[in-house]
């Protein structure tokens with residue numbers, strides 16, 4: 001497995017920690033924090049978010065799907081053995097979609113942003129701010145005061161979940177723990193100057209330290225060029241024979257775009273080759289790396305037919 005990521009990406013930290021939890025060896029390619037991402041685009045065909053998982057000529061976008069792929073390939077220890085799967089997935093999705101933006105608005109208040117960006121040249125800081133603003137569709141981040149109040153509420157709720165048990169949904173960690181962890185990780189590790197927000201919830205702080213202990217597994221760093229060579233030398237894996245679930249009236253074989261529904265909506269265009277209950281797969285032919293399958297989860301993504 002090749003993870004395209006960068007060190008300060010919280011969503012990438014979710015996956016790195018799952019690699020650690022599952023004692024995996026993996027390959028890592030460091031990608032830029034902002035557009036352009038010239039060595040990622042040949043693989044994804046447009047999707048720009050971090051991280052992206054590559055297995056040969058199969059490209060997996062979004063950590064919800066990446067977690068499923070990892071779980072399928074390395075089922076033990078499981079990401080789902082703490083509670084019913086629906087509950088685990090729902091808490092994980094809440095964390096990714098609601099907790100994360102609140103936590104990042106808190107983390108990127110001026111004091112936190114200055115800490116993260118310390119040592120970066122002003123023009124790099126400016127490019128980063130403009131890139132993220134464009135990803136938000138031009139909108140501002142949530143004001144720090146509101147983010148602080150909301151983050152405190154979320155942390156109190158999490159704290160009550162940890163009363164009498166070491167992990168959020170039971171005795172063992174599950175996907176929900178990893179999804180919550182990456183937001184709290186950024187506060188503790190990347191903006192320690194404002195991590196006092198956790199003082200009121202020591203159970204959450206202790207839990208975060210328990211989670212951190214899984215580590216990242218064994219990473220072998222490779223170059224972007226090597227990852228592209230791997231893709232060029234491989235063929236996409238055969239698709240599973242999952243039932244075609246057509247919600248759009250778009251037949252397999254059609255030219256479509258798939259894009260995240262919000263925040264970083266750059267589309268990927270390709271031929272729809274699978275649409276299962278949980279994922280969409282597009283076939284692309286890239287001039288640099290040849291035939292690829294790019295996979296997206298259904299949840300959080302919008303598919304449209306390309307008008308010909």
Ligand SMILES: N[C@@H](CCC(=O)N[C@@H](CS)C(=O)NCC(=O)O)C(=O)O
Pocket residue numbers: 008009010011012032033034035048049050051061062063064096264
């Ligand atoms: N729903 C996505 C969210 C990923 C996401 O928002 N990642 C952030 C970094 S943590 C990102 O893409 N930032 C812009 C970038 O890296 O280009 C997932 O689960 O993978």
